[in-house]
Amino acid sequence: MRELVVLGTASQVPTRTRNHNGYFLRWDGEGFLFDPGEGTQRQLLLAGIAASDITRICVTHFHGDHCFGLPGVLSRIVLDGAAHPVHCHYPESGRDLFARLRWLRSDAAARFLREEPASGARALLASEPFGTFSAVRLDHGVEAYGYRLDEPPGRRMLPDRLAALGVSGPAVGALQRAGRLEVGARTATLDEVSVERPGLAVAFVMDTRLCDGVYALAAGADLLIIESTFLEADAALAAEFGHLTAGQAAQVAAESGVRTLVLTHFSQRYQDPAEFEREARVHFGGELYVAQDLDRIPVPKHLV
Amino acid sequence: MRELVVLGTASQVPTRTRNHNGYFLRWDGEGFLFDPGEGTQRQLLLAGIAASDITRICVTHFHGDHCFGLPGVLSRIVLDGAAHPVHCHYPESGRDLFARLRWLRSDAAARFLREEPASGARALLASEPFGTFSAVRLDHGVEAYGYRLDEPPGRRMLPDRLAALGVSGPAVGALQRAGRLEVGARTATLDEVSVERPGLAVAFVMDTRLCDGVYALAAGADLLIIESTFLEADAALAAEFGHLTAGQAAQVAAESGVRTLVLTHFSQRYQDPAEFEREARVHFGGELYVAQDLDRIPVPKHLV
Numbered sequence: 001m002r003e004l005v006v007l008g009t010a011s012q013v014p015t016r017t018r019n020h021n022g023y024f025l026r027w028d029g030e031g032f033l034f035d036p037g038e039g040t041q042r043q044l045l046l047a048g049i050a051a052s053d054i055t056r057i058c059v060t061h062f063h064g065d066h067c068f069g070l071p072g073v074l075s076r077i078v079l080d081g082a083a084h085p086v087h088c089h090y091p092e093s094g095r096d097l098f099a100r101l102r103w104l105r106s107d108a109a110a111r112f113l114r115e116e117p118a119s120g121a122r123a124l125l126a127s128e129p130f131g132t133f134s135a136v137r138l139d140h141g142v143e144a145y146g147y148r149l150d151e152p153p154g155r156r157m158l159p160d161r162l163a164a165l166g167v168s169g170p171a172v173g174a175l176q177r178a179g180r181l182e183v184g185a186r187t188a189t190l191d192e193v194s195v196e197r198p199g200l201a202v203a204f205v206m207d208t209r210l211c212d213g214v215y216a217l218a219a220g221a222d223l224l225i226i227e228s229t230f231l232e233a234d235a236a237l238a239a240e241f242g243h244l245t246a247g248q249a250a251q252v253a254a255e256s257g258v259r260t261l262v263l264t265h266f267s268q269r270y271q272d273p274a275e276f277e278r279e280a281r282v283h284f285g286g287e288l289y290v291a292q293d294l295d296r297i298p299v300p301k302h303l304v
Numbered sequence: 305m306r307e308l309v310v311l312g313t314a315s316q317v318p319t320r321t322r323n324h325n326g327y328f329l330r331w332d333g334e335g336f337l338f339d340p341g342e343g344t345q346r347q348l349l350l351a352g353i354a355a356s357d358i359t360r361i362c363v364t365h366f367h368g369d370h371c372f373g374l375p376g377v378l379s380r381i382v383l384d385g386a387a388h389p390v391h392c393h394y395p396e397s398g399r400d401l402f403a404r405l406r407w408l409r410s411d412a413a414a415r416f417l418r419e420e421p422a423s424g425a426r427a428l429l430a431s432e433p434f435g436t437f438s439a440v441r442l443d444h445g446v447e448a449y450g451y452r453l454d455e456p457p458g459r460r461m462l463p464d465r466l467a468a469l470g471v472s473g474p475a476v477g478a479l480q481r482a483g484r485l486e487v488g489a490r491t492a493t494l495d496e497v498s499v500e501r502p503g504l505a506v507a508f509v510m511d512t513r514l515c516d517g518v519y520a521l522a523a524g525a526d527l528l529i530i531e532s533t534f535l536e537a538d539a540a541l542a543a544e545f546g547h548l549t550a551g552q553a554a555q556v557a558a559e560s561g562v563r564t565l566v567l568t569h570f571s572q573r574y575q576d577p578a579e580f581e582r583e584a585r586v587h588f589g590g591e592l593y594v595a596q597d598l599d600r601i602p603v604p605k606h607l608v
Binding site for chain 1: 342372
């Protein structure tokens with residue numbers, strides 16, 4: 001199962017309806033927790049997500065609204081008895097800050113925690129069967145990274161070709177796994193019964209002003225989760241404090257060929273989420289979500 | 305204005321209806337924040353309490369459910385620009401842990417933070433016009449303290465005596481402040497127009513097994529906020545993990561002459577708060593609250 005569960009959508013301070021940041025991306029057997037702000041432990045509960053579902057925790061930067069939920073989440077993982085490693089990604093320069101928030105006995109930490117911080121302009125953090133997972137540096141005053149998941153290309157089976165060759169049932173799986181299959185007197189190959197299916201890409205862009213990193217992360221993303229702290233009227237504030245406006249975020253999405261755009265991390269100064277939608281719609285025609293806490297957003301399907 | 309605002313009532317893990325611990329005691333111009341668990345920043349917002357209302361933060365011990373809200377609360381105090389000192393009390397042995405959770409730039413910390421940890425069996429933390437504030441050691445495995453506020457005795461004015469002497473209006477205040485007042489040919493003294501009024505006492509007892517400290521804190525308290533993590537059926541668990549049952553808490557209250565009893569810090573294993581009330585009522589006949597998040601509980605009035 002794949003889905004994005006929005007745990008919190010506030011920026012610097014929480015509001016009655018918006019908890020601090022937090023985003024959970026369920027990706028088959030993987031569970032990516034991005035930017036656990038204060039209260040994420042309880043938001044997970046409200047969303048029906050077990051702490052043991054988390055396999056990777058990704059912190060974009062160490063401002064409190066993006067990491068003060070770490071002690072609670074990590075303690076909860078230990079309490080619930082994680083049976084698998086939990087990889088933790090964060091800016092390398094924040095190693096001491098992460099250590100302060102880790103708050104685990106060293107035996108518990110050694111048992112399941114894998115700290116794999118990001119450094120440089122771009123870092124490959126994982127290359128696994130589920131895909132590659134990378135960090136790209138952003139521009140926010142303190143060192144900050146966005147994250148991107150790239151699913152490896154797969155193949156889409158063509159039912160008419162399979163039927164023509166008389167391959168059906170469990171034989172289809174065998175052909176997929178082996179790449180070839182004896183069918184009567186001849187050998188059927190995977191290539192002749194399928195076409196290449198590009199993998200999906202999901203990008204996560206938090207606090208940043210517009211920079212090359214934003215475009216690198218968003219390029220061709222099927223799903224882009226991106227901060228839009230401000231509206232156009234406060235573009236000067238956005239620039240000053242290293243944030244994006246809804247219009248900027250939508251423009252990036254449009255120029256990058258993004259299919260589904262999720263705006264989040266809203267300043268408390270705005271009351272009406274429809275304003276973010278209006279300003280984004282000027283630029284972006286695809287699927288658009290102005291995130292609310294506890295939203296569940298489907299991951300787009302493969303195009304072919 | 306005086307009131308107790310309950311911010312959270314869960315024990316180890318939060319539930320759908322119970323946030324982690326947090327209690328705010330408004331006491332005229334003072335604001336005591338006890339045990340800010342994760343999410344306290346948002347609970348304060350939901351309760352309509354400004355971070356700048358906090359003048360003292362009191363941590364009983366450094367288990368996560370009693371302190372993971374510290375980084376958020378302290379950052380918020382700075383963000384909102386506290387104009388007054390904020391005294392922080394916690395077990396001395398947790399100085400390093402407090403430092404990890406403080407998460408403030410040193411100039412901000414120096415400007416408003418006053419760390420005044422508790423040590424020994426009993427520590428006098430403050431002696432101010434509002435009263436004395438003390439910590440008493442409890443028994444919970446890790447070092448833990450309960451807290452107690454003792455209002456100084458005052459005097460209750462007697463309207464009939466004042467009337468007999470012809471003292472009224474602003475003259476009453478003048479007599480109170482100076483202790484004496486010329487009335488016609490004679491001098492009226494405060495003693496002849498008033499009686500002594502004992503001060504109120506408020507006690508805060510968190511995670512502990514039954515011990516002398518619990519009784520020292522509860523003795524004669526007008527308001528006792530006390531953990532009752534377990535019900536009688538799980539008394540063995542309470543003893544093992546250093547907690548109280550509702551029955552034990554109520555028995556202490558009854559034996560100590562407590563007027564208003566607030567039970568809180570409930571294990572998530574119990575669904576029905578009425579069970580705590582039932583078990584407490586076996587022992588305690590006074591005003592009883594089984595706390596719910598965001599309850600506002602009035603501080604008892606002076607008896608005379």
